[in-house]
Structure formats: structure tokens, C-alpha cells
Amino acid sequence: MSSQFKLMEQRRFLPFFLTQFLGAFNDNFYKNALVVLITFQAARLTELSPGVLVNLAAGLFILPFLLFSAIAGQFADKFEKSRLIRWTKLLEIGLMLLAALGFALMSLPLLLATLFLMGTQSAIFGPVKYAILPQMLDETELVGGNALVESGTFLAILLGTIVGGLLIEAPNGVAWVSAGTLAVAVLGYLSSRAIPPAAAVDPQMKIAWSPVRQTWQMIRFAADERTVFLSILGISWFWFYGAMFLSQFPGFAATVLGGDEKAVTLLLAVFSLGIALGSLLCERLSGKQVEIGLVPFGSIGLTLFGLDLWWASAGLEAGAAMRPLAELLAEPAVWRILFDLVMLSLCGGFYIVPLYALVQGRSAPSHRSRIIAANNILNALFMVAAAGLGAGLLAAGASVPQLFLVTALLNAAVAIYIYTLVPEFLLRFIVWLLVHTVYRLRVEGIEQVPEKGGAVIVANHVSFVDALIIMAACRRPIRFVMDHRIFRWPILSFIFRTSRAIPIAPASEDRAMMERAFDEVARALEAGELVGLFPEGKISGDGGMSPFRPGIARIVARTPVPVVPMALRGLWGSFFSRKGGAAMTRPFRRGAFSRIELVADAPIEAAEVSPEALYQRVAALRGDRA
Missing domain, CATH: 1.20.1250.20 (MFS general substrate transporter like domains)
Incomplete structure (x- = not known):
């Protein structure tokens, strides 16, 4: 950190x-x-x-x-x-x-x-x-x-x-x-x-002073980039969620905990420190890149710990007298409530920081401030809505813990809706979860991947999750060319479809599909996208490397772009490899958090690309560790 x-x-x-x-x-x-x-x-x-x-x-x-x-x-x-x-x-x-x-x-x-x-x-x-x-x-x-x-x-x-x-x-x-x-x-x-x-990014701009018209214009600027706009809605939802909780702390401390103003200060302190800690942990958990996979992780925590906060406090009933803070802290139930608040707010930090970074990074520089202004407008509207909903529910007879329950359930519904509209969030979450639970990934040379423009990434093929590991390490989206049978697997299919992978079949099996795949690769590279390829054409059955097939030469001959060689190390023998038989049949044979590595080398110009030369570069990068 x-x-x-x-x-x-x-x-x-x-x-x-x-x-x-x-x-x-x-x-x-x-x-x-x-x-x-x-x-x-x-x-x-x-x-x-x-x-x-x-x-x-x-x-x-x-x-x-x-x-x-x-x-x-x-x-x-x-x-x-x-x-x-x-x-x-x-x-x-x-x-x-x-x-x-x-x-x-x-x-x-x-x-x-x-x-x-x-x-x-x-x-x-x-x-x-x-x-x-x-x-x-x-x-x-x-x-x-x-x-x-x-x-x-x-x-x-x-x-x-x-x-x-x-x-x-x-x-x-x-x-x-x-x-x-x-x-x-x-x-x-x-x-x-x-x-x-x-x-200044637009010094010639003439200021338009109409608040209503310009507010609408700001929102239109933001809506031009769908992912940015939905991220703004996600940020605004967080302020709705936070405003709902923060505004209820005085009533919660008095009517549920039976505490005085010091109890309110304690709740505020725990909530603020949790968000601060969660925010600071984001860099370590995201590997210094804008890791939107943390957003679903945070939203899950906002719901689960919000529900447990309701559960932990539902049975409490404050007496008539306000109790001192020391007396409150002597109760185990209060410590559970404080733990829920810490974890809930910590997850809030995981949720909010990547969204702000995504909005900043993907907004057009010439309109970035106005897009952020639209974010502030929507934040304010959502906070006003939170105040209105809270006042309405309390007036209807709801308790403060019940408000927490409603907010947590609404958070789950909003999260599902946003991730349905932009599955990229959920995709990155699955990838992030893989490399932080099953594996511990060390990355070297990833800066060799061009920041802009079309390029092909090639790597050795050791396991069924090789593409996910490369996606986790690379800041740019990658469209992998994928065997059509793996592309249709029930679990992996969601990931590959969401990442716009390109299914391919051998010419002997389906020549038409193969030609469509090469055409789609060419279109992707001409559009400045990254395309990932495993030139061996199959997953290793013995931990070694098979000769590279000629498809890579055909790709760069049609669309001359740089080729970035990469090597995966340490995946042979893992749950997703074929060591000792079929893959995914022997859980934990390498234990949790097995160490793996991804190493990238300098790009090779299209004119110098050949299957044999690429094979030698990838083999040298891989070394002795399969």
C-alpha cells in the first residue's frame, strides 16, 4: 500500500x-x-x-x-x-x-x-x-x-x-x-x-447560464458513454445508500441502542473510518489499475452487512434512560452492530473508488468536468430521494432497523439491474475473484501491451482459465479467439460472451465458422481492439508446449499489427489443467492461493512474425516452469 x-x-x-x-x-x-x-x-x-x-x-x-x-x-x-x-x-x-x-x-x-x-x-x-x-x-x-x-x-x-x-x-x-x-x-x-x-480543456467555450437547460445538457454528455453514465448512477446510488444510513444514526442510537450523543458520534466514526479503510485498500486489491471487478464485491457487502445490521438490531429495544457509552459497549449485540457498520462501510469504499476512477478515465477530456457536474447533480437528487423515502417510511410507522432492511434489499435490486445492463462489471468480478482466491498472480512486463491501437496477444495454453488470467492482468479489454466447444460451456460461456470472445472451429470441422472467426479478428484489429490467441490450438496435455499453428501469420498478414508474446507459468497441475487426467475433477490438488506468473515481452512487428519465431519467444519466457 x-x-x-x-x-x-x-x-x-x-x-x-x-x-x-x-x-x-x-x-x-x-x-x-x-x-x-x-x-x-x-x-x-x-x-x-x-x-x-x-x-x-x-x-x-x-x-x-x-x-x-x-x-x-x-x-x-x-x-x-x-x-x-x-x-x-x-x-x-x-x-x-x-x-x-x-x-x-x-x-x-x-x-x-x-x-x-x-x-x-x-x-x-x-x-x-x-x-x-x-x-x-x-x-x-x-x-x-x-x-x-x-x-x-x-x-x-x-x-x-x-x-x-x-x-x-x-x-x-x-x-x-x-x-x-x-x-x-x-x-x-x-x-x-x-x-x-x-x-483548461475548452477555453473557447461560452458559458451558458440557464441552470435547467445546462443540467439537461450535462446529463446528455454523461449519457453518451453508456458505461460512464451507468457508473454515475452507481455512484449516485451509493450516496442514496449512505445518506439513508447516516441520517438515521441519531434515531438509531436513541431508539434502538438507548445511547446519547456520544453513541451517535461512535456510529459516525465507525462508518467514516470503514469507508476510509476500504478506499485505501482498493489500490492493493486492484493492482493499481481501475478494477471494476471490486464494484460487485462492494455491492454484495453493502447488501449482506446491511441485512445483518437489521437482523442484529431488530431484537434490541432501548429503555427510557439514555445509557453511557461504556455501558453500551459492554453488550455483545452492540459489537456485532459496530462490526456490521465497519464491514458495510469498508465495502462502500470498494464500491465507490473504482466507479469514480472509471468515470474519470473513460470520460472525454474535453467534457470531463461537465460529466462530473452531471454526477454531482444526480448525487444530490438521489440524496434528496433518500431523505424523502426515509421520512415517508418513518411516518408510515417503520422502525430504523426496518429502514436499513429496505435499503439493503433495494441495493441488491439496483446492483442486479446495473450488472444486467453492463455485464462487464460482473465479468471483471469473476476474473478478479479467480486470481485472488484460487491463485496468487504475479505479473511482469504487462506494460508491453500497447495502450492504444490494435494488437495481438499470444501465449502458451496450459489450462481452461488462461484467458481469464490474462484478462485480469491487462487494463485493456481483450477479445480472445476461443474453441467453439469451450465457448459454449455453461459457466465459461457467460464470461466469453460478455468479453466478446470470438468462437472458432478447425477447417475440417466447420470451415465457415473458421472463416467468420478470421473476418471478425480482422474487424476487431482494424477497430483498434486487442485480440488474444493461443497458437497451439489446444490445452496442454503434458505441461509442455505444442508447435504454433499458422493462423497467427495469416492474421497479421491480413491486418499488420504488433504481436505481444506472453507466457503463463505455474498453472500445470492446477485444478483447471489436465495433469493426471481430465481438468476440474480434483479440487484443491495444489491448495488455495497457488502462485502463478504471467510474463510479457516486447511487441514483435508484423513483418517479423512467424509461428516458429513466436514459439521460441514464448518458450523462452516460460522457462522451465509450466
């Missing part, structure tokens, strides 16, 4: 990280201080009830994301990003001066207006916050950078919420909050001055 933390030592990342951390901290510092002030001193400020005021405050902070995100997305594409960030931080300083005036006058309208303006400032910062990352980081750093940003954001939310609540209740609390929020805003501006320049 050390590599992602090395970003914290570099100017291209650290100042930005500190700026966004301090901004998230200050938002929650001020917001929670205001909420606590409203809750306990509403009678001095207004005739409205505290409950109405608290919900009004939450609505005022989220409303600007709906109104101004579309315009903010245009700003982030039109202007140089580090300068735009500095402008937003100067605005934050002005707003904290306005907040100090509101606290000094104890003017509720001024304090609520400031909260609305802080939401506006955050809405302006939102698109540039995520759009700047692909400009500052390499592709292999994108997951780690997003992990640090997400973990930092949730820790900032936690700390800001705690500090705001504690300081406003202290003697001279209003003065402490005024001074503290202003000091944090100044620190945020100072850190923003060290952010390196990030060029």
Missing part, C-alpha cells in the same frame, strides 16, 4: 489533497455547529421548531448542487483548474467572515444564507475536484489518488462534524466556531496556492 501514500510527498498531489480535505472539514464544521445551535437555542432565534430548522438547513446546503453544478462544470472545463480552485477558496474566506457576522448578531437568516452560499461554493468546487485528478496523475495512480481523496473526505466529514458539535457547546462557543472556520478557510487558500497548473 506504500505507493499511493507516496503521492502525499509530491507537490502535484499533496496541496490539492490538503485543499479538498480542509474544504470538506470546514463544510461540516460550520454545518454541524449551526445544527447544534439550532437544536438547543431555536427558541432564541425563531418560532420554528428545531426539527423543521434542521431539515431546512440540510436542504439549503444541498440545493446549490442542483442549481449550480451544471454551470460549475462549464467553469471547470473553461478555466485553468488551479486558479479556479484558488477563487473558490477566496470565496470561502469571504463566506466565513459573513458567518462570523451572523454568529455575532445571532441572526438565523444570515447564518442560513451563509450555509446556502457554502453549498454553492462546494458545488463550484465539486467538478474541478475530480476532473483535476486525471491531469495530475498517471493512469496507474488514478485508483490510489481517488482512494486518498475519498478516505480524506470521509475523515474530514467525521472530524468537522465532531469539532463543530464540541466547539459550539463550549464556553464562548460562537466565538470559537467563528475563529475556527475562518482559520481553516485561510489554511485552505494557502494550500491551494501550491497546486500546480492544470490546463
Whole structure:
């Protein structure tokens, strides 16, 4: 995990990280201080009830994301990003001066207006916050950078919420909050001055100021790339899920656990730390690439631990008195609830980080900020929907644990729907699961695969999962040429169809299918895709290599592209190989987590390709380890 933390030592990342951390901290510092002030001193400020005021405050902070995100997305594409960030931080300083005036006058309208303006400032910062990352980081750093940003954001939310609540209740609390929020805003501006320049991607764009029209336009930009748009819907669903849980913590602590405000803080801390830990683990589990296979893994955890949280808390019933935290922690049932919250939020980190990285990586650079603005708009809508559903269910007589149950079941339904629309997520999950449970994969030289353009990958053929292992190691999708009988296997068929594998048959068996396969390979290579091939034409029966067939020469003669030789090591004797008889008949004969390797060599130009030369290169890469 050390590599992602090395970003914290570099100017291209650290100042930005500190700026966004301090901004998230200050938002929650001020917001929670205001909420606590409203809750306990509403009678001095207004005739409205505290409950109405608290919900009004939450609505005022989220409303600007709906109104101004579309315009903010245009700003982030039109202007140089580090300068735009500095402008937003100067605005934050002005707003904290306005907040100090509101606290000094104890003017509720001024304090609520400031909260609305802080939401506006955050809405302006939102698109540039995520759009700047692909400009500052390499592709292999994108997951780690997003992990640090997400973990930092949730820790900032936690700390800001705690500090705001504690300081406003202290003697001279209003003065402490005024001074503290202003000091944090100044620190945020100072850190923003060290952010390196990030060029504008569309400086000639004319700003369109119509919020409704531009909101629709932003969503259309996002919808142009189907996988990106569905990933945005997945991100928005996570904020629905998170908002549903976070908003119920006070009621859950009081009515189910029988705790006081310290119990609420504990629940918030456990949830925030779990997401931070899950985010930071993403880089290690994904091998520094955007591994969307973690998304189904995370969504499964969100459902399972959400269900267990309902189960663990359904039998609890709080008494009339609020119990101290130490008394709560003496109960085993409370520890089970805390464990569920940790695991649930940790899975949330697995879920959210790859989705953010995918949206950044696959969005057109010229529209990236506007696509992220569309994401922020949908996030806000989903959070409003969560608040509406939660209020409606509670009004209908549902308990807080029942809300958790409904949310977990809805999560399962949403996940199944998204993975049906984009089976690539589920495909990557199956591949990821294979190389992290059955095997432990070491990869060497995968950077030899061209980042763009058509190319052919060739490798030795040792087992039935060779294609999956190569797919797991390569960042780009690969279309493998696959024996038509294996292509139709019940379990593997889903994987091969989803990855758009190309079925082929020998000429003696079905010449028409063979010719269709060669035609499809040519079309794929001309379209700039990667095609995978096992030139031996069959899975090894003795661990050795058979001569390469002439099909590879025919492919590159028709469509001249580079050929990348690869070798698989350590798969002979595994469950999926034919050692000792038919494959997949002797489970665990090599044990779990067997070590395997994939080694790639420099591409060979089409003019130099021959079956014999490729055989020698792959055999040399494989060495003595079959």
C-alpha cells in the first residue's frame, strides 16, 4: 500500500489533497455547529421548531448542487483548474467572515444564507475536484489518488462534524466556531496556492447560464458513454445508500441502542473510518489499475452487512434512560452492530473508488468536468430521494432497523439491474475473484501491451482459465479467439460472451465458422481492439508446449499489427489443467492461493512474425516452469 501514500510527498498531489480535505472539514464544521445551535437555542432565534430548522438547513446546503453544478462544470472545463480552485477558496474566506457576522448578531437568516452560499461554493468546487485528478496523475495512480481523496473526505466529514458539535457547546462557543472556520478557510487558500497548473480543456467555450437547460445538457454528455453514465448512477446510488444510513444514526442510537450523543458520534466514526479503510485498500486489491471487478464485491457487502445490521438490531429495544457509552459497549449485540457498520462501510469504499476512477478515465477530456457536474447533480437528487423515502417510511410507522432492511434489499435490486445492463462489471468480478482466491498472480512486463491501437496477444495454453488470467492482468479489454466447444460451456460461456470472445472451429470441422472467426479478428484489429490467441490450438496435455499453428501469420498478414508474446507459468497441475487426467475433477490438488506468473515481452512487428519465431519467444519466457 506504500505507493499511493507516496503521492502525499509530491507537490502535484499533496496541496490539492490538503485543499479538498480542509474544504470538506470546514463544510461540516460550520454545518454541524449551526445544527447544534439550532437544536438547543431555536427558541432564541425563531418560532420554528428545531426539527423543521434542521431539515431546512440540510436542504439549503444541498440545493446549490442542483442549481449550480451544471454551470460549475462549464467553469471547470473553461478555466485553468488551479486558479479556479484558488477563487473558490477566496470565496470561502469571504463566506466565513459573513458567518462570523451572523454568529455575532445571532441572526438565523444570515447564518442560513451563509450555509446556502457554502453549498454553492462546494458545488463550484465539486467538478474541478475530480476532473483535476486525471491531469495530475498517471493512469496507474488514478485508483490510489481517488482512494486518498475519498478516505480524506470521509475523515474530514467525521472530524468537522465532531469539532463543530464540541466547539459550539463550549464556553464562548460562537466565538470559537467563528475563529475556527475562518482559520481553516485561510489554511485552505494557502494550500491551494501550491497546486500546480492544470490546463483548461475548452477555453473557447461560452458559458451558458440557464441552470435547467445546462443540467439537461450535462446529463446528455454523461449519457453518451453508456458505461460512464451507468457508473454515475452507481455512484449516485451509493450516496442514496449512505445518506439513508447516516441520517438515521441519531434515531438509531436513541431508539434502538438507548445511547446519547456520544453513541451517535461512535456510529459516525465507525462508518467514516470503514469507508476510509476500504478506499485505501482498493489500490492493493486492484493492482493499481481501475478494477471494476471490486464494484460487485462492494455491492454484495453493502447488501449482506446491511441485512445483518437489521437482523442484529431488530431484537434490541432501548429503555427510557439514555445509557453511557461504556455501558453500551459492554453488550455483545452492540459489537456485532459496530462490526456490521465497519464491514458495510469498508465495502462502500470498494464500491465507490473504482466507479469514480472509471468515470474519470473513460470520460472525454474535453467534457470531463461537465460529466462530473452531471454526477454531482444526480448525487444530490438521489440524496434528496433518500431523505424523502426515509421520512415517508418513518411516518408510515417503520422502525430504523426496518429502514436499513429496505435499503439493503433495494441495493441488491439496483446492483442486479446495473450488472444486467453492463455485464462487464460482473465479468471483471469473476476474473478478479479467480486470481485472488484460487491463485496468487504475479505479473511482469504487462506494460508491453500497447495502450492504444490494435494488437495481438499470444501465449502458451496450459489450462481452461488462461484467458481469464490474462484478462485480469491487462487494463485493456481483450477479445480472445476461443474453441467453439469451450465457448459454449455453461459457466465459461457467460464470461466469453460478455468479453466478446470470438468462437472458432478447425477447417475440417466447420470451415465457415473458421472463416467468420478470421473476418471478425480482422474487424476487431482494424477497430483498434486487442485480440488474444493461443497458437497451439489446444490445452496442454503434458505441461509442455505444442508447435504454433499458422493462423497467427495469416492474421497479421491480413491486418499488420504488433504481436505481444506472453507466457503463463505455474498453472500445470492446477485444478483447471489436465495433469493426471481430465481438468476440474480434483479440487484443491495444489491448495488455495497457488502462485502463478504471467510474463510479457516486447511487441514483435508484423513483418517479423512467424509461428516458429513466436514459439521460441514464448518458450523462452516460460522457462522451465509450466
